[in-house]
Amino acid sequence: MKLKIALLAGDGIGPEISREGVKVMTAVCRRFGHEVEFVSALVGAAAIDAVGDPFPEETYNVCRDADAVLFSAVGDPRFDNRPDLKVRPEQGLLAMRKKLGLFANIRPVATFASLIHKSPLREDIVSGADFVCIRELTGGMYFGEKYESDDHAYDTCAYTRGEIERILKVAFDYARRRKRHLTVVDKANVLASSRLWRKVAQEMSRETPDITTDFMYVDNASMRMIQDPRFFDVMVTENTFGDILTDEGSVISGSMGLLPSASIGEGTPVFEPIHGSWPEAAGKNIANPLAQILSVAMLFEHFGLAEEGECVRKAVDASMEAGVSTPDIAPDPSKAVGTDAVGTWISDFIAAER
Amino acid sequence: MKLKIALLAGDGIGPEISREGVKVMTAVCRRFGHEVEFVSALVGAAAIDAVGDPFPEETYNVCRDADAVLFSAVGDPRFDNRPDLKVRPEQGLLAMRKKLGLFANIRPVATFASLIHKSPLREDIVSGADFVCIRELTGGMYFGEKYESDDHAYDTCAYTRGEIERILKVAFDYARRRKRHLTVVDKANVLASSRLWRKVAQEMSRETPDITTDFMYVDNASMRMIQDPRFFDVMVTENTFGDILTDEGSVISGSMGLLPSASIGEGTPVFEPIHGSWPEAAGKNIANPLAQILSVAMLFEHFGLAEEGECVRKAVDASMEAGVSTPDIAPDPSKAVGTDAVGTWISDFIAAER
Numbered sequence A, B: 001m002k003l004k005i006a007l008l009a010g011d012g013i014g015p016e017i018s019r020e021g022v023k024v025m026t027a028v029c030r031r032f033g034h035e036v037e038f039v040s041a042l043v044g045a046a047a048i049d050a051v052g053d054p055f056p057e058e059t060y061n062v063c064r065d066a067d068a069v070l071f072s073a074v075g076d077p078r079f080d081n082r083p084d085l086k087v088r089p090e091q092g093l094l095a096m097r098k099k100l101g102l103f104a105n106i107r108p109v110a111t112f113a114s115l116i117h118k119s120p121l122r123e124d125i126v127s128g129a130d131f132v133c134i135r136e137l138t139g140g141m142y143f144g145e146k147y148e149s150d151d152h153a154y155d156t157c158a159y160t161r162g163e164i165e166r167i168l169k170v171a172f173d174y175a176r177r178r179k180r181h182l183t184v185v186d187k188a189n190v191l192a193s194s195r196l197w198r199k200v201a202q203e204m205s206r207e208t209p210d211i212t213t214d215f216m217y218v219d220n221a222s223m224r225m226i227q228d229p230r231f232f233d234v235m236v237t238e239n240t241f242g243d244i245l246t247d248e249g250s251v252i253s254g255s256m257g258l259l260p261s262a263s264i265g266e267g268t269p270v271f272e273p274i275h276g277s278w279p280e281a282a283g284k285n286i287a288n289p290l291a292q293i294l295s296v297a298m299l300f301e302h303f304g305l306a307e308e309g310e311c312v313r314k315a316v317d318a319s320m321e322a323g324v325s326t327p328d329i330a331p332d333p334s335k336a337v338g339t340d341a342v343g344t345w346i347s348d349f350i351a352a353e354r
C-alpha cells in the first residue's frame, strides 16, 4: 500500500510526539512493505504565528490531498483568558473538522492493567472497562446559529435526520465489530433535538436486531460511566454531550497519556492523541508519545491493515513491560526515559521482529 | 417562627420518605418552639393519574401560599420509553421550577466518612471532598425556543445578562459563606452564551475581590471532578451543564441516598432529595429517608435557623453511628431497618435531646 500522510504537529509537545509517530509509522511500513510519504503543515498557534490563521488554506490542501492526517495537539497559553483575541488555536481544530467533514469522533477508552492504579476509580470498578465513545463532531451547538451582545446571547443545537443517521450508522457498525451493545445517550425528556435523535435511533435499531440498543439520558450516563464503566460497549451521542462524556471517559482509565482517537467522515480521516498540547512540557523531552503512537495503530486499522495495527500495539505493550516509559507512567520514575527514547525503542522493536 | 410547608410527595418512594421528613420536621419544630403546618398537594405521575396534569394549578396555589415546599420525587416507569405520551411526570418538575421562578439549584456534595467505601472513586482521592454545585435552573436549552419535525429539530440555549447575574450572585454569596473559592464552568471557547457568562462573571469577580474566582471549561470540569474533587468549593454553571455535572458530583461521594438539594429564586423555595422516585422500591419500606431528612435541614438553614438545621444533621449522624440505617448504607445489612424506623429513631433522638 502507498500512504500519503499529512503531519499536523501543532503546538506545545505536538512536534515532539509527532516525530515519534513518524518513526513508528516508518518502521511498520518498512516491515510490511508499504510506501509512506509525510507532508508537514501548520496548525494551531504555530499557524497563527506564521500566517495568522489556525487552519490555513495551504494546510487544508495538504490534508485534502493526503490519505490520512496524523495530528498532534493545538493550544497555547498565550491565548488563554484572552476573550479579546478573535483568532484562536482551537478554531483551527473546529475548522479542520468542518472542512474535512469529520462528523464522527471515535475514542476508545481502554484500561491498561499496569496503569490501573493511576485511575481515580476503585480498581474493582474500573478494571476491565473497555468501551468506545462515538461523538458527533460537526453539528449541534458547535456549529449552530449563534448570537452575542453585551445583554444577551444564544447558541442553537440543530440536527437534521441525515446528520443523525450517518453518525448512528458509524456507531452501529462499531458495535457490530465489538460486543454488539450500543448505548444512545441523549436528553430526550427535555430537548427536541434529542427526541429526533431517539426517534431515528429507535427506527434504525428496529432494522438492526443483531445489536442490543439502549437509551440513556446524559445525566445518567455521566453517573453510570464512573459507577459501572464496564456496562458500556459502544456509546454514541451529539457533539456537546460527547465533549463532556469523552473527557470524563478518558480519565477513568488512568491512561490519559495512552489514548488515541480517530475522526472520520466525508474527507481525509484524522488520527490524534486525546491529550492536549501540554505547553509546560514543550521541548523537555518528557511527554508520553504512546497516545500518538497508538493513533498510528488506529490509522492502519482504518485502512484495513489489522496486522500492522496489532504490530504497533504489541510493541507499545512490550515497551511498557520493559519499563521503557516516560515519567508519567514509568513504574520506577528514576528509570524513566525521554519521549524520543520511547519512540526509538518501539520502532527498533518493530524492525527487529521482522 | 410559623412555617407553612407544601408537601409534594409525588411518585414511587416519594410518599414514604415524605412522611419521615414530616416526622423529623415536626420534632424539630416542637423542640425549638416553632409552629408548622403541612399542606399536601399532587405532583408527577400521581397528579397525572388524578387530574391529568403533572403540576396542577391547585398544586401551584398551595406552593405559592407556602413558606417552603418539601418535595420528594417524581417519575413512573409507565411513562418511560413512551415518546408518544404528551403529558409526562418530569414536566411537573419543569413547570414547578418555571412557575415558582426557581432559578438556582443548590446541591452540596458531601462525603460521609462511614460511607466513603461506597464511592466509586479511590478513597485517597475522594475523602474530604466537600463542595456545592450551583446550577441555573430556569434558562438555557430547557426553556429556549424548540422545534421538532420528522426531518430536523433544534433547541436554543439563550441567556440574558440579568439571568446570568442573578445566579452568579447566589454563587458568590455561597462562596463567601464557605472557602471563598468559586469556579465558573462554561464552554466559552465554543459557545456564544458561555462567552456572555464568562464576561459577566469576570466583571462581577472584579467587584468581588474577597472571592477567588476561576474559570473552567465544562469538559475539563467533568474530568477534574473525578481526578481531584477536593479542588472545588463552589461551582456554578448553566442549566444543561449543571444537569450533567451535578449528577456526576452526586455519585462520587458514595452517599447518593443522603444528598439533599435546594432550589431557590423568586417564589417559594423547594427542598428535595437528589435521588429519584425508585419505583421498584415503592411501598417496601426500604428507601433511605436521609436525603429527604437532610433537605429539612437545608430548609431550616434557608430561613436562618442554623441551630435547627444543625440539630437535624447531628441526629442523622447519630443514627448512622448507631447503625440505625436502611439496607443501602447499613454497615451490617442483616441489621438494616425500615424507612419508617430511621425517621422515628431520628425524631425520637431530637425529642430526647430537648
Ligand SMILES: CC(C)[C@H](C(=O)O)[C@@H](O)C(=O)O
Binding pocket: A090, A093, A094, A243, B189, B190, B219
Ligand atoms: C478545544 C475544543 C474546541 C475541543 C472541543 O470542544 O471539541 C476539545 O475540547 C475537544 O474535545 O476536542
Ligand SMILES: CC(C)[C@H](C(=O)O)[C@@H](O)C(=O)O
Binding pocket: A189, A190, A219, B090, B093, B094, B243
Ligand atoms: C427529570 C429531568 C427533567 C430533570 C432535569 O433534567 O432537570 C432531572 O434530571 C434533574 O436534574 O432534576
